[in-house]
Amino acid sequence: MLYERKTPTSKRIFERAYKVIPGGICHNIRYFPPYPFYVEKAEGPYIWDVDGNRYIxxxxxxxxxxxxxxxxLISHAVSNFIKExxxxxxxxxxxxxxxxxxIQELVPCAEAVRFCSSGTEATMYAVRLARAYTGRNVVVKITGGWHGASTxxxxxxxxxxxxxxxxxxxxCMEAYTRFVKFxxxxxxxxVIDEAGSDLACVIVEPVLGVGGFIPAEKDFLLKLKVSVEKLDAILIFDEIITGFRLSLGGYQKVCGVIPHIATLGKVLGGGFPIGAVVGKREILDFGxxxxKKPLRVLMGGGTFSCNPxxxxxxxxxxNFLKENESYVYERLNSLGDYLRKRISEEKFSFQVKTTGISSLFMIHFVKEGNLNIKCAEDIVNNTFWELRDTRFRVYMAERGFYLVHAGGAISLSHEESHIDAFVEALKDYTLKV
Ligand SMILES: Cc1ncc(COP(=O)(O)O)c(C=O)c1O
Structure with missing residues (x-):
C-alpha cells in the first residue's frame, strides 16, 4: 500500500503508541486504518509528517x-509573552x-462571559446553568450533534x-436527554411538548458540525426559539465551530436568531485551548x-482556565478578525463557494454531494438519486459515509491531503490552487464500497 510505503516512521511510532495508549490514540477520530501519520511541523495550509511528507x-x-x-501574528505574540x-x-x-x-462587543447574545479550557466543559456548564436557572431536568439535543463527551x-x-x-x-441519565432530527x-x-414543564433547554449547533456541516433552516431556528420560550426554557447555540468562523458574531449574527446562551471555543483561542459560556447575565450570574451554596452553579474550568x-x-x-472583518469573511466565503462550485461542475465516476457554508465543507458519496441533505439521518441512510474515514482518508493522505469526515475548514492561508489540486485528486478516486 502506497500509504505504508510513504509513512514507515509513523508506523513505528504507532506500534510504540499501541503498547502504551489504548488503541494507540488519545482521541479516536484521529485514528484511521491502518495507522495515522505523526506530525512533525505545520505552517500555513501545510503539515509535514515525521517521514517528511507534506500534506495540504x-x-x-x-x-x-x-x-x-x-x-x-499568534506565534510571535505568544512566544514574546512567554519569554517576557x-x-x-x-x-x-x-x-x-x-x-x-x-466577545461581549462582538457576539449578540453575550451579555456576560465565563471562560473554561475546552468546548466540552463549555457545553457541560451551559447545560448545568440551564437546569439550575429553570429548576428542570430535560435536555433536548439534535441527532448527530456533537458537543464534546460530557455525560x-x-x-x-x-x-x-x-x-x-x-x-x-x-x-437513569437517559431519561433526561432526548434527541431529535435536525x-x-x-x-x-x-419532543419539546412531551418534555413540557420539565424542559430545561434545547442545545443545537446552528450549523450542524460533525453531523454533516448542514446549516439550519432559518424557520427551524425561529420556530425553535418560539417553542422553547413558550415553556420558559433556555435555547443554547453551540457555536464552538461556527463562532468567529462564519461571522464575527457567529451564526446567530448571520441568521438573526439570538439564543439565551451560546458556547464558544476553537477559533476563539487562536489555536490554544479554550472554551467559553456566554449569554444572558441573569443566567450566567448563577455561576x-x-x-452561596445551594443556590450556586459549580462552574469554573479548573487549573488552566483563563490561562494567559x-x-x-x-x-x-x-482583534485581527475585527480589523479585517470584510476581507476575512468575504475571502472565506469565496474560497468555500469556489470549492463547492468546482465539485458541482466536475465529472466524477461516483455521485458526490457537498454540504457546508462559507469555509466549512463536507463531501458525501451518494448512493443513488438527487439527495437533499437536511439532517444527519439523510447522510447515514443515503451515502457511503463509512468510507470517509477509512479508504478515502488514506487515499487522500497518499496524495498529500488531510481531511477528516471527508471535509474540513478552509483557512485564510489556503488558495484556490490548493482547492484545484484537491478536486483533481478527487477526480481520480474510485468508489469501491
Ligand atoms: C460543536 C462542538 N461542540 C463542542 C465541541 C467540544 O469542544 P472541545 O473539543 O474543545 O472539547 C466540539 C469539538 O469538536 C464541537 O465541534
Whole structure:
C-alpha cells in the first residue's frame, strides 16, 4: 500500500503508541486504518509528517485555525509573552477581561462571559446553568450533534443513533436527554411538548458540525426559539465551530436568531485551548461566587482556565478578525463557494454531494438519486459515509491531503490552487464500497 510505503516512521511510532495508549490514540477520530501519520511541523495550509511528507491540511486543528497553521501574528505574540511574562498563573490576568470585553462587543447574545479550557466543559456548564436557572431536568439535543463527551450530552451522536453512545453513563441519565432530527421542526416541537414543564433547554449547533456541516433552516431556528420560550426554557447555540468562523458574531449574527446562551471555543483561542459560556447575565450570574451554596452553579474550568497564553492568543485573533472583518469573511466565503462550485461542475465516476457554508465543507458519496441533505439521518441512510474515514482518508493522505469526515475548514492561508489540486485528486478516486 502506497500509504505504508510513504509513512514507515509513523508506523513505528504507532506500534510504540499501541503498547502504551489504548488503541494507540488519545482521541479516536484521529485514528484511521491502518495507522495515522505523526506530525512533525505545520505552517500555513501545510503539515509535514515525521517521514517528511507534506500534506495540504483541511482539518486545521479540529477547525481551530482560521489563519492557517503557525501564523506569525499568534506565534510571535505568544512566544514574546512567554519569554517576557510567563505562561500560567492561575490568578486573574487583564487579558481575560480584554477577551471577555471583545466577545461581549462582538457576539449578540453575550451579555456576560465565563471562560473554561475546552468546548466540552463549555457545553457541560451551559447545560448545568440551564437546569439550575429553570429548576428542570430535560435536555433536548439534535441527532448527530456533537458537543464534546460530557455525560449529559453523550446521546445520539453517531450512527446507529439509538444505540447507547457510551458505556459508563447510568441508564437513569437517559431519561433526561432526548434527541431529535435536525431541521425537523415538527418532531422537535413534539419532543419539546412531551418534555413540557420539565424542559430545561434545547442545545443545537446552528450549523450542524460533525453531523454533516448542514446549516439550519432559518424557520427551524425561529420556530425553535418560539417553542422553547413558550415553556420558559433556555435555547443554547453551540457555536464552538461556527463562532468567529462564519461571522464575527457567529451564526446567530448571520441568521438573526439570538439564543439565551451560546458556547464558544476553537477559533476563539487562536489555536490554544479554550472554551467559553456566554449569554444572558441573569443566567450566567448563577455561576458567580456571590451566590452561596445551594443556590450556586459549580462552574469554573479548573487549573488552566483563563490561562494567559490562550487569552493573549484570543485577543490577538479577535482583534485581527475585527480589523479585517470584510476581507476575512468575504475571502472565506469565496474560497468555500469556489470549492463547492468546482465539485458541482466536475465529472466524477461516483455521485458526490457537498454540504457546508462559507469555509466549512463536507463531501458525501451518494448512493443513488438527487439527495437533499437536511439532517444527519439523510447522510447515514443515503451515502457511503463509512468510507470517509477509512479508504478515502488514506487515499487522500497518499496524495498529500488531510481531511477528516471527508471535509474540513478552509483557512485564510489556503488558495484556490490548493482547492484545484484537491478536486483533481478527487477526480481520480474510485468508489469501491
Ligand atoms: C460543536 C462542538 N461542540 C463542542 C465541541 C467540544 O469542544 P472541545 O473539543 O474543545 O472539547 C466540539 C469539538 O469538536 C464541537 O465541534
Amino acid at each position: 491540511d483541511f482539518w486545521m486543528g479540529h477547525y481551530a485555525h482560521i489563519l492557517g497553521h503557525n501564523h506569525p 511574562k510567563g505562561f500560567h498563573f492561575g490568578i486573574p490576568n487583564e487579558w481575560e477581561v480584554e477577551l471577555a470585553e471583545l 449529559d450530552l453523550s446521546f445520539g451522536v453517531s450512527y446507529p443513533f439509538d444505540l447507547k453512545e457510551t458505556l459508563g453513563v447510568p441508564d 431541521n425537523d421542526i415538527e418532531s422537535l416541537e413534539k 458567580s461566587w456571590e451566590r 497564553v490562550s487569552m493573549v492568543a484570543g485577543v490577538k485573533i479577535l
